[in-house]
Amino acid sequence: MSALLQRPHALAGRSSLRTCSARHRRTMVVTAASGPPIMVNSCTGKMGHSTAEAVVRAGLTLVPYSLTGQSEAVAVGNVGVSGIPVELVGPTERQAALDRIRSQYPDLIVVDYTLPTAVNENAAFYCANKLPFVMGTTGGDRERLAADVAAADSYAVIAPNMGKQIVAFQTMMEMMADRFPGCFSGYSMTVAESHQRTKVDTSGTAKAVVASFNKMGLQFGEDEIEKVRDAEQQIARMGVPERAVDSGHAFHTYTLTSPDGSVVLEFKHNVCGREVYAEGTVDACLFLHRQIQSGADKKLYNMIDVLSAGVMR
Numbered sequence: 187m188s189a190l191l192q193r194p195h196a197l198a199g200r201s202s203l204r205t206c207s208a209r210h211r212r213t214m215v216v217t218a219a220s221g222p223p224i225m226v227n228s229c230t231g232k233m234g235h236s237t238a239e240a241v242v243r244a245g246l247t248l249v250p251y252s253l254t255g256q257s258e259a260v261a262v263g264n265v266g267v268s269g270i271p272v273e274l275v276g277p278t279e280r281q282a283a284l285d286r287i288r289s290q291y292p293d294l295i296v297v298d299y300t301l302p303t304a305v306n307e308n309a310a311f312y313c314a315n316k317l318p319f320v321m322g323t324t325g326g327d328r329e330r331l332a333a334d335v336a337a338a339d340s341y342a343v344i345a346p347n348m349g350k351q352i353v354a355f356q357t358m359m360e361m362m363a364d365r366f367p368g369c370f371s372g373y374s375m376t377v378a379e380s381h382q383r384t385k386v387d388t389s390g391t392a393k394a395v396v397a398s399f400n401k402m403g404l405q406f407g408e409d410e411i412e413k414v415r416d417a418e419q420q421i422a423r424m425g426v427p428e429r430a431v432d433s434g435h436a437f438h439t440y441t442l443t444s445p446d447g448s449v450v451l452e453f454k455h456n457v458c459g460r461e462v463y464a465e466g467t468v469d470a471c472l473f474l475h476r477q478i479q480s481g482a483d484k485k486l487y488n489m490i491d492v493l494s495a496g497v498m499r
């Protein structure tokens with residue numbers, strides 16, 4: 187019997203899916219529903235694992251393979267997602283593995299929740315293989331990312347936040363910027379974002395919201411966003427519940443103040459856990475599948491497109 191990684195980063199012994207998974211794999215192939223098969227990279231991470239669980243919850247086929255990084259998890263062989271063994275594929279085997287996977291799941295859509303350092307290389311790999319993908323990973327060179335997708339003429343949804351209600355907030359900020367450009371001219375702003383201490387980059391969501399505030403007249407650079415990663419501050423100052431400090435949270439506060447201090451506006455969005463993003467990621471996959479099936483001319487989307495299409499559950 188295979189030893190599985192039942193939770194991300196909880197290595198549970200060494201085994202190889204090749205020796206034990208035929209029975210499981212047969213089980214997984216029959217779970218096919220009306221949507222596309224979805225391969226989640228990387229199921230060893232917090233977001234990847236949660237998204238893979240959401241795929242299963244939605245009754246879609248979870249492709250039982252996951253591209254991952256260099257960690258020892260690859261040596262263990264597989265990770266358990268809702269009882270399904272998912273084989274981990276390291277960087278050196280990924281092309282050969284993908285060729286095999288594609289012959290079994292020709293319509294697959296890839297989800298990427300990896301690390302900022304992997305974003306561009308992974309996207310280049312998906313583009314080179316003409317794989318439609320949903321990129322939830324933040325950071326990396328975002329301009330290059332968009333340019334690579336455009337050059338490859340590939341289908342993709344790229345967004346720093348997949349949570350329906352947060353995407354709605356982002357949309358509202360974009361609309362406000364379009365409708366009232368310069369409305370906060372002269373105001374000053376502070377932005378604080380708190381995340382689990384393993385988060386290496388500055389929040390991509392905060393960067394996107396700051397871009398809208400810039401259009402509203404605020405002079406504010408991405409480098410001025412305060413990253414809160416200290417547990418004591420997270421609890422005492424940001425109000426993060428203790429249980430969410432390490433397991434995953436995203437608390438954002440944007441405070442806008444008039445030149446004389448007489449007017450203050452505060453925008454806040456606080457999320458504990460991963461589920462809201464995971465569910466939105468499944469919506470993005472279903473949306474992308476629909477666009478591909480209809481042969482849509484537009485190929486590169488963000489989550490505001492997905493929300494605006496009215497397809498978020």
Ligand SMILES: NC(=O)C1=CN([C@@H]2O[C@H](COP(=O)(O)OP(=O)(O)OC[C@H]3O[C@@H](n4cnc5c(N)ncnc54)[C@H](OP(=O)(O)O)[C@@H]3O)[C@@H](O)[C@H]2O)C=CC1
Nearest residue numbers: 228230231232233254255257300304322324346347348463
């Ligand atoms: N768009 C959205 O709604 C959201 C986006 N995010 C973003 O998702 C990303 C991941 O976050 P989170 O899951 O918390 O991070 P984790 O650190 O928990 O997971 C990252 C995973 O990426 C894997 N990895 C590293 N390098 C590669 C590679 N080259 N190819 C494939 N896999 C690789 C790691 O595996 P290994 O150890 O084997 O290297 C690890 O399991 C971040 O950028 C975060 O900002 C997070 C929440 C919501």
Ligand SMILES: O=C(O)C1=N[C@H](C(=O)O)C[C@H](O)C1
Nearest residue numbers: 324346385389390391392436
């Ligand atoms: O790493 C996280 O956790 C999150 N990352 C995304 C970001 O960088 O904005 C989305 C959300 O904040 C959670």
